[in-house]
Each structure stands twice: as structure tokens, then as C-alpha cells.
Amino acid sequence: MKIAVLSGKGGTGKTLVSVNLAAAANHANYLDCDVEEPNGHLFFKPVDIQSEDISIKIPVVDKMLCNGCRKCVDFCKFNALTYIYDRLVVFESMCHSCGGCVLLCKEDALTEKTKNIGVVQRGVSENVNVATGILNTGEASGIPIIKNLLNYSNENDKYTFIDSPPGSACTTMESIKDADYCILVAEPTIFGVHNLSMVYELVNLFGKPHGVILNKCLDEKNPAEEFCIENNIKILGKIPFEDELGKLNSNALIAVRENEKYYSLFSNLLKIVSKEVTK
Template structure:
């Protein structure tokens, strides 16, 4: 079973939920796809870490073969190529490695080279396999790293929890492509509601079953609950706004390891599993 944890913006408690769900599941895999700023490993503190570089293909020009026809320049929608006084220049930092320029070149003046854009770290934390991606600063896209991360998930794994990047951009779409269920984490503020609406539209676009976790919940009128009621979205759990939980999280500790919060996250996991099983039966 693959679960994706999303939020419309950073700081809503996405990693809090993802880390603790992986911790209460038996023999689980935690995958940190927030490759621009991964922090799940700070909670798990994995050991036996293995590092692996991730590379993409970047075009290289042979000036002796280049005809100066500009077909590659006109093709590139990312402006990663420029022709200046009949000299072709490649801007590595904004190239998206589509390979189109190489296919179009009539004189075969363009070939490819490897460029390292980041790395993947894999380790173990008790019964949890921890896999994190890190994008090098200034790189155009983390999608190649996310693809490599998700390729490391075995079909035999009992439970995989994917900690998605914040927002609703392409890297989030890649993170949820093959998951069984999406958990949307939101905080009860006007800004939180706006960003929840964005990821809600995203999971609907991908036709993914989903539910909402309300973080920093307090009794009384709640914008997120009202939104969920209006749109018939299941509220999976309400994580209370408590200083004790905030302190545990800010210290880089896993809240589910404490007696007080273990029940909260184990019940959340049971609820999500039931939702997935219900969806499976409904669509079988």
C-alpha cells in the first residue's frame, strides 16, 4: 500500500504526519520526496546510510559540426540554448533534459553528457526503511530524483509513506502518480484553506481517493471542517494544537513514540487503511 502525504504549503504538518504514520506501521518505508529541503531523516536518524548520485543528460555542442541553423534554439521552450554570432551556447542550469534538440539537429552537432543534480540517501531506522532525495542548489527540476526515489520502492513492501513536496506543482504530481491514497494535511487558517483547495483540485484531477488531516485543531468554528463538509471530504483525524506536541516535533523526535500520541497516529493509520480497503471494494 502506498500512501502520499500532501499539503498546499510548507509548515502545515505534512512531515509530522508522514513520519509518524511510517513509525506506527510495521516494516514500513518512508520516502522523502521533498527533495529541495528533505527533513524526515532528522526525525528517523537512520543508520547504515548508502549514498547514490543522480544524473541527467545535458547537450554538448561540437562547434565544428554546428551549422548555425538555430533549429535547436527555436525548439527549446526553456531557453536553455542560445546562438550568439553563430556560436551555440548551452545553459545547463535551465536545461530540462528532454533530448529534443539532439533529435532535431541536422548535422549531429549535439551529443549528451551526464550532469549530477543531486543524490539519494537510503538507511534504516529500527523497522523503517528511510529513503531521502536531495536536489543540488540551483537545479531546474527535482523530478528525475523523485523518479529514482519511487523506483526504489519494492512491490513487496507492506506500507510505503511518501512525504510529498509542498504545493501542487509538477514534482507533487510525480510523487502521487502511483499511490493508493492521498492524505491532505491542512491547518485551520484562511491561508491554509486556500492551499488545501489547490491540492484538493490536484488529487481530483488524478482521480486519487483522499481524505484530510486537520493539524493544529482547536474546538470551535473551523474553516477546514466546513470546507470538507461542503465538498464531502472525509476528515481522517484532528491533531490538537498543543505546545507539548510542538515541542516534541521541534526537537526532532517522533511523537508516536510517546504514550500520549501513539494512539492518535495509530488510529489515523487504521482509518486510512479502512478507507483504502473501502475504495478497493467499491471499484472492484
């Protein structure tokens, strides 16, 4: 089963939840799709790493063949092509690699070249296969890297945890597209409710079964919990806001591998999640 972990903003606890759930399973895949700043590998410290370069297609112009019809310029929604007096110029950083310009060119003046945009690293950390997507700084879109990460997941493994990018934009959509279940991680603040509502809307739009893990819980009013009750959203469990967990986490240690208490907390969460997924 593929379980995506998402939240409306960074720092809510996506990595804490996905890393510890994967570590609590007997055998699991952990896919870090937060390609702009992947950090799951800092906890897992995977070994036997194999790297795969990820590239995209970018148009190249043959100036001799281009007749200046501008069909490609008018077509490109991202304005990656301009026609300056007598020649076509490509702005590589604006290109989203849709390939439309190449298809449209009747003169065959446009062909494609490959451009490296990042890397996927695969390694092992005890019981977890760890795959990390890393997008080169300045690249427009991490989607091709996320596609590569999701293709990999081994069907024989019971659990695949997808650590999604924060927010609800294209990269997040890509990372949850094939997920069987979505875990929304929420903070106990008004701001946290706002962020939770964003991803709640997204998973509903995608028709994904989902539940919420309330992170950083204190013995006081929890607006995120109230939001869940009001909207009849399943609360999968609560993670307390405490020093012990904070210290383990800030030392890049995996709580379930260090401390019996957290092992039982996340094992229990895993059982609840599994039950929800197979429901």
C-alpha cells in the same frame, strides 16, 4: 500501498503525519520527496546510509559539426540554447533534459553529457526504511530525484509513505503520480483552506482517492473542517494543537516512539487510512 502526504504550503504538517504514520506501522518505507528541503531524516536519524548520485543529461555542442540551422534553438521551450553569430551556446541551468535538441539535430552536432544534480540517501530507522532525496541548491528541477525515490519502493512492504513537496506544482504531481491514496494535511485557518483547496483540486485532477487530516486543531471554529464538510471530503482524523506534541516535534523526536498517547492517535489514523485505501 503507496500513500502520498501533501499540502498546499510548507509547515502544515506533512512531515509530522508521514513520519509518525510510518513509525506507527509494523514495517514501512518513508520516501522524502520534498527534495528542496527534506527534513524527515532529522526525525528518523537513519543508519547504514547508502548514497546514490543522481544525474541528468545536458546537451554538448560539437562546434565543428553544427551548421547553424537553429532547429534546436527554436525548439527549446526553456530557451537553454542560443546561437551567437557563428556558434551554439548551451545554458545548462535552463535545460530541463528533455533531449529534444539532440533528437532534432541532423548533423549529430549535439550529444549528451551527465550532470550531477543531487543525491538519494537510503538508510534504516528501526521499523522504517528511510529514503531521502536531496537536490543541489540552484538546480531547476527535482523531478529526476523523485523518480529515483519512487522506483525504489519495495512491493513486499505493506506501507510506503511519500512525503510530498509543498504546493501543487510539477514536483508534487510527480510524487503523487503512482500513489494509491493521498492524505491532504490542513491547518484550521482561512489561509489553510486556500492551500487545501489547491491540493484538493490537484488530487481530483489526478483522480486520486483522498482524505484530509486536520492538523493543529483547537476547540474553536475550524474553516478547513467546514471546507471538507461542504465539499463532502472524508476527514480521516484530527491532530490536536498542543505543547506536548510541539515540543517533541521541535526536538526532532518521533511522537509515536516517545509517547503512548500519540502512538495510539497515529495507529488509529493508520487503521482508518488503510481501510480507506482498500475500500
